[in-house]
Amino acid sequence: MAGIxxxxxxxxxxxxxxxxxxxxxxxxHPGVTIVDISHxxxxxxxxxxxxxxxHAAPFxxxxxxxxAVVDPGVGGKRKPILIETEKYFFVGPDNGIFxxxxxxxxxxxIILLTxxxxxxxxxxxxxxxxDKFAPVSAYLSLxxxxxxxxxxTQSINKLEFxxxxxxxxxxxxxxxxxxxxxxxxxxxxxxxxxxxxxxKAFQTEVGHIIxxxxxxxxxxxxxxDVACLIGGCGLLEIAVKxxxxxxxxxxxxxxxxxxxxxxxxx
Amino acid sequence: MAGIxxxxxxxxxxxxxxxxxxxxxxxxHPGVTIVDISHxxxxxxxxxxxxxxxHAAPFxxxxxxxxAVVDPGVGGKRKPILIETEKYFFVGPDNGIFxxxxxxxxxxxIILLTxxxxxxxxxxxxxxxxDKFAPVSAYLSLxxxxxxxxxxTQSINKLEFxxxxxxxxxxxxxxxxxxxxxxxxxxxxxxxxxxxxxxKAFQTEVGHIIxxxxxxxxxxxxxxDVACLIGGCGLLEIAVKxxxxxxxxxxxxxxxxxxxxxxxxx
Amino acid sequence: MAGIxxxxxxxxxxxxxxxxxxxxxxxxHPGVTIVDISHxxxxxxxxxxxxxxxHAAPFxxxxxxxxAVVDPGVGGKRKPILIETEKYFFVGPDNGIFxxxxxxxxxxxIILLTxxxxxxxxxxxxxxxxDKFAPVSAYLSLxxxxxxxxxxTQSINKLEFxxxxxxxxxxxxxxxxxxxxxxxxxxxxxxxxxxxxxxKAFQTEVGHIIxxxxxxxxxxxxxxDVACLIGGCGLLEIAVKxxxxxxxxxxxxxxxxxxxxxxxxx
Numbered sequence: 001m002a003g004i005x006x007x008x009x010x011x012x013x014x015x016x017x018x019x020x021x022x023x024x025x026x027x028x029h030p031g032v033t034i035v036d037i038s039h040x041x042x043x044x045x046x047x048x049x050x051x052x053x054x055h056a057a058p059f060x061x062x063x064x065x066x067x068a069v070v071d072p073g074v075g076g077k078r079k080p081i082l083i084e085t086e087k088y089f090f091v092g093p094d095n096g097i098f099x100x101x102x103x104x105x106x107x108x109x110i111i112l113l114t115x116x117x118x119x120x121x122x123x124x125x126x127x128x129x130x131d132k133f134a135p136v137s138a139y140l141s142l143x144x145x146x147x148x149x150x151x152x153t154q155s156i157n158k159l160e161f162x163x164x165x166x167x168x169x170x171x172x173x174x175x176x177x178x179x180x181x182x183x184x185x186x187x188x189x190x191x192x193x194x195x196x197x198x199x200k201a202f203q204t205e206v207g208h209i210i211x212x213x214x215x216x217x218x219x220x221x222x223x224x225d226v227a228c229l230i231g232g233c234g235l236l237e238i239a240v241k242x243x244x245x246x247x248x249x250x251x252x253x254x255x256x257x258x259x260x261x262x263x264x265x266x
Numbered sequence: 267m268a269g270i271x272x273x274x275x276x277x278x279x280x281x282x283x284x285x286x287x288x289x290x291x292x293x294x295h296p297g298v299t300i301v302d303i304s305h306x307x308x309x310x311x312x313x314x315x316x317x318x319x320x321h322a323a324p325f326x327x328x329x330x331x332x333x334a335v336v337d338p339g340v341g342g343k344r345k346p347i348l349i350e351t352e353k354y355f356f357v358g359p360d361n362g363i364f365x366x367x368x369x370x371x372x373x374x375x376i377i378l379l380t381x382x383x384x385x386x387x388x389x390x391x392x393x394x395x396x397d398k399f400a401p402v403s404a405y406l407s408l409x410x411x412x413x414x415x416x417x418x419t420q421s422i423n424k425l426e427f428x429x430x431x432x433x434x435x436x437x438x439x440x441x442x443x444x445x446x447x448x449x450x451x452x453x454x455x456x457x458x459x460x461x462x463x464x465x466k467a468f469q470t471e472v473g474h475i476i477x478x479x480x481x482x483x484x485x486x487x488x489x490x491d492v493a494c495l496i497g498g499c500g501l502l503e504i505a506v507k508x509x510x511x512x513x514x515x516x517x518x519x520x521x522x523x524x525x526x527x528x529x530x531x532x
Numbered sequence: 533m534a535g536i537x538x539x540x541x542x543x544x545x546x547x548x549x550x551x552x553x554x555x556x557x558x559x560x561h562p563g564v565t566i567v568d569i570s571h572x573x574x575x576x577x578x579x580x581x582x583x584x585x586x587h588a589a590p591f592x593x594x595x596x597x598x599x600a601v602v603d604p605g606v607g608g609k610r611k612p613i614l615i616e617t618e619k620y621f622f623v624g625p626d627n628g629i630f631x632x633x634x635x636x637x638x639x640x641x642i643i644l645l646t647x648x649x650x651x652x653x654x655x656x657x658x659x660x661x662x663d664k665f666a667p668v669s670a671y672l673s674l675x676x677x678x679x680x681x682x683x684x685t686q687s688i689n690k691l692e693f694x695x696x697x698x699x700x701x702x703x704x705x706x707x708x709x710x711x712x713x714x715x716x717x718x719x720x721x722x723x724x725x726x727x728x729x730x731x732k733a734f735q736t737e738v739g740h741i742i743x744x745x746x747x748x749x750x751x752x753x754x755x756x757d758v759a760c761l762i763g764g765c766g767l768l769e770i771a772v773k774x775x776x777x778x779x780x781x782x783x784x785x786x787x788x789x790x791x792x793x794x795x796x797x798x
Contacts, residue, residue: 010446011446012306012445012446013279013302013304013305013306014304014306014307014318014445014446015304015318015321015443015445015446016303016304016317016318016319016320016321016322016499017445017498018303018304018322019272019274019301019302019303019304019318019322019323019325020321020322020325020498021325022301022325023272023301023322023323023324023325023326023327023330024325026268026270026299026301026326026327027325027326027327030268030269030270030299030327034301043446043447044447044508072484072485072508073485074483074484074485075482075483075484075485075486076483076484076485076486077485078485124496124497124498125482125483125495126483126484126495126496126497126498127497127498130325130498131498
C-alpha cells in the first residue's frame with residue numbers, strides 16, 4: 001500500500017467541494033497523503049479529465065488510489081466503479097474517465113460500488129465525490145479488499161475517443177488538449193509517427209497551416225516560429241515560441257490535424 | 267488532536283502569501299497536515315468565505331484547526347480570535363467569517379489572541395495571516411491550551427446575514443453563492459422547506475422566472491432545462507442542465523429568491 | 533533534513549504537469565511533505581517567479597528543498613543547477629529564478645546537475661521539471677550529498693533586475709508585482725526608504741499620480757483612498773482601499789515609481 005490518494009475533478013477551487021472530500025478522507029485515514037492532480041478540468045469535460053489523469057497517474061508509486069470525479073451523470077444511471085490494475089486502484093464514475101489511463105495498465109478486476117457500508121450514512125444524489133468515492137478511496141488506502149465494495153463486472157463504458165486513423169500513409173488526428181502555455185496537444189503519439197513514417201520527414205497540417213519544422217524542444221525555435229515537437233507526454237504538439245499557439249493560430253480543441261510524409265529523410 | 271490545519275483565504279494562488287503561511291506552520295509543527303479548503307474566496311468577501319468554510323469544515327476529524335483569513339480590516343480595530351467548539355478550533359479575524367460554520371457547532375470558549383509569545387517576532391500590520399494566525403494555529407495543533415493565547419471574551423461579531431423570512435407562507439431568500447458550474451445556491455435549506463411546505467409542492471421564483479420542476483439530481487433534467495434541486499450542501503439550488511444557470515438566466519449573487527406553495531402534493 | 537520540498541512553477545493547475553512531478557517525488561521519497569508555493573506564475577515570467585519565491589522561501593524550516601521551474605529555455609543551453617545555502621537547497625534552471633531569494637541567503641556551493649543517475653531513465657527535452665528537477669529534489673530530501681549530483685561551478689546567471697537607483701535624493705523604482713487584490717508592489721524596500729529619507733516624510737509618484745498618504749495598513753485608509761504602505765513583504769506598496777489599485781489607477785507591471793522627500797517630518 002502506498003498510502004496515497006490522488007484527486008482529479010472539475011470542482012474548481014472556489015467552492016467547498018474539494019475540502020469536504022478531503023475532510024472525509026482524513027477522518028477515515030488520518031495518515032494518508034492526498035495529492036491534487038487537478039480540480040480545474042473544464043466543467044463536465046470527461047475527455048479532458050481522462051487525458052490529464054492519464055499523463056499524471058503513471059508516475060505515482062504502486063498502490064496509489066487514483067480518484068477521479070468528472071461526473072455529469074451523477075445521481076442518474078451511470079455506475080460508481082473501482083478498477084484494480086497491477087499497479088493502481090481507480091475510483092469514480094463509469095463514464096470513460098479512466099479510459100486513457102487504462103491504456104497503459106493491466107486490469108485485474110472491475111467492481112461495481114454497491115456496498116453501502118463504505119459510503120457516508122446519507123448519500124446526496126448530487127455529490128457522490130464526497131459521499132461514495134471519497135470514503136471508498138479512503139478505505140482502499142487502508143487496505144480494505146476490493147471485493148468487499150461490491151460485485152465484479154466485466155465491462156466498463158468507453159470514451160468516444162478514437163485512435164487516429166491512417167489512410168494512404170496520412171494520419172488524421174485532432175487537438176485533444178490545449179495546455180496553459182497555449183500549446184496544441186494532439187492525439188498522435190511518438191510511437192505511431194515512427195511506425196508510419198519511420199525515418200522519413202513528415203509535415204503537419206492544422207487549420208490550413210502546414211508546419212514542416214520539427215524541433216527537439218521550444219528552445220530550438222525562434223521567437224514567433226510555429227513548430228512541431230514531441231511534448232513531455234510523448235504526443236505530437238504544435239507550439240509557437242514564446243506565444244500561445246492556440247491564440248496565434250486561432251485553433252481550438254477538437255480541430256483536426258493531418259500528418260503526412262515529405263519526400264525527405266529526417 | 268488531529269494534527270490537521272485547514273486554510274481558507276482570499277489570497278489567491280499567484281502570490282507568496284499562502285506559501286509563507288505554510289512555511290511558518292511547518293517550521294513550528296513539521297509533522298502537521300495542512301489542507302487547503304480554498305484560497306479563491308472573492309477578495310474581501312467575508313460572507314462567501316463563511317459559506318465555503320461552513321460546508322467543508324464539518325467533514326474534518328475532531329481536533330482539526332480551521333484557520334480562515336478573509337480580512338479586510340487587518341491592522342485596524344477588528345480583533346484576532348480563537349473559538350473552541352466541541353469538535354474544532356477556529357482561528358482568524360473577528361469579522362463574522364466563522365458565523366455560518368458555528369451554526370452547527372457547540373461553542374466552548376472564545377479567546378482574544380493577545381499573547382505575543384505565540385506571534386511572530388515582528389507583526390506586519392498588513393499580514394496577520396502569516397504573523398498571528400499561522401503561528402497560533404500551529405501551536406494549537408501541537409496541543410497548546412487555548413487559554414494561553416489570551417483572555418476569554420463573550421461575544422463575537424456576526425455577519426449581516428439573515429435567515430430567510432417567511433410571510434404568508436412564502437419564503438424570501440437570496441442567491442448567496444454561485445458555484446463553478448454556474449449553479450445558483452440559495453440560503454434556503456431543506457429543513458426550512460419541509461417545515462413550511464411539508465408534503466406540498468412548491469415553486470421558486472428568481473429574476474421573473476418561475477421554476478416548478480424539482481429534481482433529485484442534475485441527471486434527471488433534460489439538456490437546457492431549468493430545475494430546482496437540493497444540492498450537496500443541503501440548500502435549494504437552481505440549475506440549468508449542462509449549462510451555467512448564472513449565465514443562462516443572467517442571475518448574480520444577491521438576487522432575491524421567493525419560494526411559495528403550489529396547490530399540489532409533491 | 534526537513535523532509536520538505538516546495539514547488540514553484542508556471543505550469544498552472546489545469547494540466548498533468550504538476551501531478552506528474554509529485555508522483556515522481558513521492559515514488560522516490562514516500563514520506564516527504566510537498567508544499568505548493570505557486571503554480572500560477574505568469575507563463576515564462578522568470579522575474580515574477582523569482583519575486584514570489586523570495587517572499588515565501590525564507591519562512592520554511594532549515595533543510596527545505598525549494599524547487600522552481602519557470603523555464604523558457606528548457607531543452608536549450610541553460611544549465612540545470614542546485615544551489616546549497618546555509619539554510620536551504622534550491623533546484624531548477626540557471627536563469628535567474630533564484631536571484632531574489634539568494635539575496636537573503638549565504639551560498640555554500642553551486643552544483644551543475646549532470647549525474648544522470650539522479651535523473652529519470654528517459655529525459656524529455658521539454659519537461660526537465662519532471663525528469664531532472666523532481667528526482668534531484670527527492671534525492672536531496674532523502675539526504676543525498678549535493679556533490680554527487682555534478683561538479684561545482686562558481687557563477688550563476690542573474691536576472692536583469694536592478695536595485696532602484698538614487699539620484700538627487702530621489703529613488704526611482706518600478707512596479708514589480710501586482711497581487712490578487714490589485715495592490716501595486718514596488719522594488720523599493722523599507723530599509724532603503726529609511727536610509728534615504730530617515731525621519732523625513734516622502735511622496736510617491738506613479739503614472740502621474742502623486743501619493744502623500746502613508747498608512748500603517750489598509751484599515752487606516754478610507755474607501756477609495758489611494759495610499760502607500762509597507763506591505764507584508766517589506767516593500768513599498770500602492771493600494772486603493774477596497775479596490776484594485778491596478779484597475780483604478782490603470783497601472784501595469786513595469787511602470788516606473790519615483791519616491792522623493794517632502795519638506796516635512798514623518
